[in-house]
Amino acid sequence: MDVMHNHDLKNLVYALTYSGPLILESTDGKYRCSFGICKIKDGNAKEMIKWHFHKSEQNKFDEIKYERRMNSYVVGRYAGKLAVSEFSAEEDFRKIAIHNGIINQPYIISDSIRNVQISISHCNDLGVAIAFPDELLMGIDIEKIDPSKFVFLKSSLTPKEMDILKKFNSEEDILFMFWTIKESLSKVLKTGLTLPLELLEVKELTQHSAVYHSCFENFSQFCSVSVVSMGYICSITFPKKLKLNIDDIQMHQKIIESIFLEL
Numbered sequence: 489m490d491v492m493h494n495h496d497l498k499n500l501v502y503a504l505t506y507s508g509p510l511i512l513e514s515t516d517g518k519y520r521c522s523f524g525i526c527k528i529k530d531g532n533a534k535e536m537i538k539w540h541f542h543k544s545e546q547n548k549f550d551e552i553k554y555e556r557r558m559n560s561y562v563v564g565r566y567a568g569k570l571a572v573s574e575f576s577a578e579e580d581f582r583k584i585a586i587h588n589g590i591i592n593q594p595y596i597i598s599d600s601i602r603n604v605q606i607s608i609s610h611c612n613d614l615g616v617a618i619a620f621p622d623e624l625l626m627g628i629d630i631e632k633i634d635p636s637k638f639v640f641l642k643s644s645l646t647p648k649e650m651d652i653l654k655k656f657n658s659e660e661d662i663l664f665m666f667w668t669i670k671e672s673l674s675k676v677l678k679t680g681l682t683l684p685l686e687l688l689e690v691k692e693l694t695q696h697s698a699v700y701h702s703c704f705e706n707f708s709q710f711c712s713v714s715v716v717s718m719g720y721i722c723s724i725t726f727p728k729k730l731k732l733n734i735d736d737i738q739m740h741q742k743i744i745e746s747i748f749l750e751l
């Protein structure tokens with residue numbers, strides 16, 4: 489087995505991976521969630537499928553024609569398996585099958601795991617995922633900052649979001665942040681970006697050291713946290729009643745940066 493997980497931070501044969509807990513707290517108690525991240529090395533999707541995926545996932549993979557999709561299928565799912573394993577202590581990744589539901593939403597099939605949901609995002613050879621209990625609703629999205637998309641992203645903002653944008657120096661980061669915040673909300677809602685974008689309007693965006701907080705004009709039940717790291721923006725949307733421990737996020741971010749920047 490060449491891919492290691494659960495806090496193993498080595499530069500591995502097929503991929504670089506990391507997983508860790510995410511604690512969400514409310515006045516009623518704590519929810520233990522988790523996240524996973526996987527960066528595949530060139531041309532290793534088939535090896536990973538062979539050794540670490542469930543037969544049903546291997547069959548789906550065999551139907552994929554394009555290499556780009558092979559990679560995204562593998563990195564997103566592998567990040568999902570890392571997150572689910574961290575959440576549930578199931579160590580055999582072949583026993584955690586991740587499928588797509590009727591509108592492509594990801595879900596878990598496993599004999600050994602109950603009460604877990606996931607959200608997945610991928611960007612080229614990088615995949616991220618969160619696992620969380622059935623009681624919660626969460627979504628994740630990651631994007632690489634790409635200057636060729638700035639004009640489009642700016643044109644997608646509402647007047648209120650344009651005002652928010654002006655308060656920040658790092659316009660490029662914030663443009664992508666708005667987008668990932670909306671995509672992560674759309675995954676919580678399970679609609680994807682089939683809704684008019686204005687409905688997903690961001691109401692407030694504030695920065696607390698390296699972590700950004702936001703909330704929504706029309707979905708007051710939810711809020712998001714976003715981080716900028718290694719040329720990527722990642723946002724997680726979750727119920728506003730809960731608080732995500734920012735120190736944990738920053739610690740994970742530091743570890744991930746120290747390892748992934750070497751790849």
Ligand SMILES: CC(C)(COP(=O)(O)OP(=O)(O)OC[C@H]1O[C@@H](n2cnc3c(N)ncnc32)[C@H](O)[C@@H]1OP(=O)(O)O)[C@@H](O)C(=O)NCCC(=O)NCCS
Pocket residue numbers: 560561564565587588591592593594607608609610611628629630671674675676677678679680681682
């Ligand atoms: C869902 C959506 C927001 C994903 O965003 P994206 O930037 O394209 O891709 P990401 O890498 O961030 O996320 C992809 C993952 O989102 C998840 N996803 C897809 N549909 C979802 C839904 N309805 N609800 C929650 N999650 C969903 C999947 O796990 C997918 O990864 P997988 O296919 O490898 O399992 C976007 O595809 C969308 O708006 N879809 C709706 C419109 C649509 O179906 N268009 C057809 C595209 S061909």
